[in-house]
Amino acid sequence: MAPTGINGREAPDVQALASGGGFMCLEQTVTGTSDHDFRYELLEESAQFLLDGTKHRPNIAIICGSGLGSLATELEERDEFPYETVPHFPVSTVTGHAGKMVLGLLSGIPVMCMQGRFHAYEGYPLWKVSMPVRVMKLMGIEQIIVTNAAGGLNEKYNVGDIMFIKDHINMQGFAGDSPLRGRNEERFGPRFLCMNNAYDKELRSLAREAAQQLGLMDIVKEGVYVMLGGPTYETVAELRLLSILGVDAVGMSTVPEVIVARHCGMKVFAFSLITNKCITDYETDLEPNHAEVIEAANARQKDLKELVKKIVSKMAAK
Ligand SMILES: O=P(O)(O)O[C@@H]1C[C@H](O)[C@@H](CO)O1
Numbered sequence: 001m002a003p004t005g006i007n008g009r010e011a012p013d014v015q016a017l018a019s020g021g022g023f024m025c026l027e028q029t030v031t032g033t034s035d036h037d038f039r040y041e042l043l044e045e046s047a048q049f050l051l052d053g054t055k056h057r058p059n060i061a062i063i064c065g066s067g068l069g070s071l072a073t074e075l076e077e078r079d080e081f082p083y084e085t086v087p088h089f090p091v092s093t094v095t096g097h098a099g100k101m102v103l104g105l106l107s108g109i110p111v112m113c114m115q116g117r118f119h120a121y122e123g124y125p126l127w128k129v130s131m132p133v134r135v136m137k138l139m140g141i142e143q144i145i146v147t148n149a150a151g152g153l154n155e156k157y158n159v160g161d162i163m164f165i166k167d168h169i170n171m172q173g174f175a176g177d178s179p180l181r182g183r184n185e186e187r188f189g190p191r192f193l194c195m196n197n198a199y200d201k202e203l204r205s206l207a208r209e210a211a212q213q214l215g216l217m218d219i220v221k222e223g224v225y226v227m228l229g230g231p232t233y234e235t236v237a238e239l240r241l242l243s244i245l246g247v248d249a250v251g252m253s254t255v256p257e258v259i260v261a262r263h264c265g266m267k268v269f270a271f272s273l274i275t276n277k278c279i280t281d282y283e284t285d286l287e288p289n290h291a292e293v294i295e296a297a298n299a300r301q302k303d304l305k306e307l308v309k310k311i312v313s314k315m316a317a318k
C-alpha cells in the first residue's frame with residue numbers, strides 16, 4: 001500500500017521527483033496545492049492536439065488581454081479551440097476573456113491567439129497561468145506579443161493610451177514566487193535567467209514604426225508595468241508606493257507569461273492599454289471597476305487591431 005502523506009493524501013514519491021520522473025514542484029506536491037502535473041510530455045500532448053487540429057504553423061503568438069480578445073476575430077481561416085477541449089489546459093473564468101486558442105491568418109501571416117488568459121487571482125499558481133506559453137513554444141512560436149489592460153499610474157497617461165512595456169517589476173518575485181519555481185526543465189531553458197533585456201528592443205522599435213505609420217504616436221507611451229495579484233484594485237497608499245518605485249502602469253497579468261517566454265528563448269513585445277487612471281488621492285468618489293476596463297478596451301479596439309496587424313507584418317518580414 002502507498003504510504004499516506006499530509007491530509008491523508010498519497011505521499012509523493014520524492015525519489016522519483018528528485019530524479020526527474022515528474023515535473024511537479026516538490027513543494028506543491030507536498031502541500032497538495034497542485035492539481036496538475038506539468039511534465040514536458042503533457043505539454044507536448046497539448047501542443048500536438050492543437051497542431052493536429054489545424055494546418056497553420058505560426059511563428060508568432062498574441063496573448064489578448066481584458067477586452068482585447070476581438071483581435072482574434074480578425075484572423076482568417078480560423079481554427080478555434082476552447083480551452084476546455086485542449087488536454088491539460090486550465091479554463092478562463094474572467095468576463096472579457098473568451099477562453100479559446102485561435103489559429104489563423106492575420107494579413108496573410110499565420111498567428112496564434114490566446115483569446116483570454118489565466119490569472120493568479122482565479123486561483124491558478126503562476127506556472128499554470130503561464131503554461132500555455134510553453135505549449136506555444138512546443139508548437140513553434142518564437143515571437144510573442146503580450147497585451148493587457150492596465151491602470152495608468154503615470155500622471156501623463158490618459159485612458160486609451162497604449163503603453164509599450166519597456167520593463168516590469170515582478171512583485172511576486174519579491175515575495176519568493178515565480179512561474180519558474182520548482183525543478184528546472186532544461187529542455188525549455190536555464191535555471192537562472194537574466195531579465196534585463198526581457199522586452200526586445202528591436203520589436204519595440206518595429207512597433208514604434210508601426211504606430212508612426214498609423215498616426216498613433218500621440219497615444220503611444222513607453223513605460224514600466226507592475227503585476228499585482230489582484231483581484232482587488234489598489235489602495236491610494238499602494239499606488240503612491242508604486243509611483244515612488246517608478247511604475248507607470250498597474251495590472252494583474254503579463255509578468256509570469258513574459259518570464260516563461262524568455263525562459264524558453266522567445267522574443268517578447270508587450271503593451272498595456274490604459275483603461276483607467278489610477279486614483280492616487282483620497283478626495284474623490286471615483287472607483288475603478290472592470291466594466292470601465294472593458295469599455296475603454298472596446299473604445300480603442302479598432303486602433304489596436306490595426307496596430308497589431310502592422311506589428312505582426314513587420315515581425316514576419318524581419
Ligand atoms: O488580463 P488583463 O491583465 O488584461 O486584465 C486586467 C487585469 C484584470 O484581469 C482585469 C481587471 O479589470 O483587467
Ligand SMILES: Nc1nc2[nH]cnc2c(=O)[nH]1
Pocket residue numbers: 149150151152228230232233234250251252275276277278288293
Ligand atoms: N491592478 C490593476 N489592474 C488593472 N487592470 C485594469 N486596470 C487596472 C488597475 O487599475 N489596477
